Amino acid sequence: MKIYTLKAKQNLPISLQEAWDFLSDPRNLKVITPDYMGFKILSGADRKMYAGQIIQYIVTPVAGIKTKWVTEITHTVDKEYFVDEQRFGPYALWHHKHFIKEIPGGVEMEDIIDYKVPFGILGQLIHPFLIKPKLKEIFDYREKKLIEMFGAFNHPTEKQVELV
DSSP: OOOEEEEEEEEESSOHHHHHHHHTOTTHHHHTSOGGGOOEEEESOSSOOOTTOEEEEEEEEETTEEEEEEEEEEEEETTTEEEEEEEESSOSEEEEEEEEEEETTEEEEEEEEEEEOSSHHHHHHHIIIIIHHHHHHHHHHHHHHHHHHHOOOSSOOOOSEEEO
16 A cells, blocks of 8 residues: 655745635635636535535546545644545545744745555556646646745745655
8 A cells, every 4th residue: 555745835925824814714725726627615615624624526637527525624723734634535545734834034834645546556557647747736836826826935945846
């Protein structure tokens, strides 16, 4: 059983409160998801994030195939972090930790996702050619969209998206 990890880090020139207000509103996930993915929230995004919240949505990740995805917000600490876990959806495992911390001149946002692809050895074979590049593309889009919305950070940053 192979579990993969994606790590993404981004610095933004905004306050901790502004970053948390944006990230803790589940409706903003649509804003930072590429349009071609047809992201549509079905339910559960009617209030700010809280532990136990179930969010259902439809996403079209590949070849026009619509997929229902259900996640649960399992942990949340105001202005520090939250965790979402897939309950039903395209992955055999999806555990996504979102960290945020204040740094000089803004905030650092860090995502750590541990995931397992479906379909056993077949899933592992297609991972490097389909799943891994798609996840990198999605997080690269998020990085660009957040810079477009909030501005670029003036200090150099490390590599933004890493898949291991």
